[in-house]
Amino acid sequence: MTSDTILDEAKELVYGDRGAAYGHPLDDYARTAGAASALLAHKLREPLLAEDVIIIMECVKLSREVNSPKRDNRVDMAGYALCLDRVYEERRARQELCLVCHKPAPGGVEINGIWPFCPACARKEHEDAAQHKEATDARQPSTP
Numbered sequence: 001m002t003s004d005t006i007l008d009e010a011k012e013l014v015y016g017d018r019g020a021a022y023g024h025p026l027d028d029y030a031r032t033a034g035a036a037s038a039l040l041a042h043k044l045r046e047p048l049l050a051e052d053v054i055i056i057m058e059c060v061k062l063s064r065e066v067n068s069p070k071r072d073n074r075v076d077m078a079g080y081a082l083c084l085d086r087v088y089e090e091r092r093a094r095q096e097l098c099l100v101c102h103k104p105a106p107g108g109v110e111i112n113g114i115w116p117f118c119p120a121c122a123r124k125e126h127e128d129a130a131q132h133k134e135a136t137d138a139r140q141p142s143t144p
């Protein structure tokens with residue numbers, strides 16, 4: 001293992017036996033995100049996503065690396081980056097990325113048969129449509 005780079009080790013960790021034990025990283029971290037969201041609901045504006053949990057884990061590893069540099073931290077940081085990428089690829093495969101901003105939109109919003117939109121982009125689409133209607137209505141000759 002000593003001749004392997006941290007990327008080789010990270011890849012082995014992410015694609016090795018863990019998949020069978022924990023399931024796809026999207027499902028694994030989505031479960032954690034759901035539990036953490038329930039526990040922290042009083043502090044959150046919206047639920048955490050799998051991606052958020054992975055980013056928090058990157059923060060844990062960065063903090064440990066700053067405190068005491070270790071190769072294991074760097075292997076895990078590479079592994080979490082790989083996990084994050086796998087989660088985005090899986091969301092793309094499951095059609096769970098917003099069509100506009102490409103952010104995660106699990107169970108995204110549908111507008112005129114087109115989906116998924118994330119809640120923020122769906123709001124903007126509705127506002128733009130309302131402004132367009134107002135502008136169009138203002139141009140119409142008024143009826144007596």
Ligand SMILES: [Zn+2]
Pocket residue numbers: 098099100101102103117118119120121122
């Ligand atoms: Zn969006």
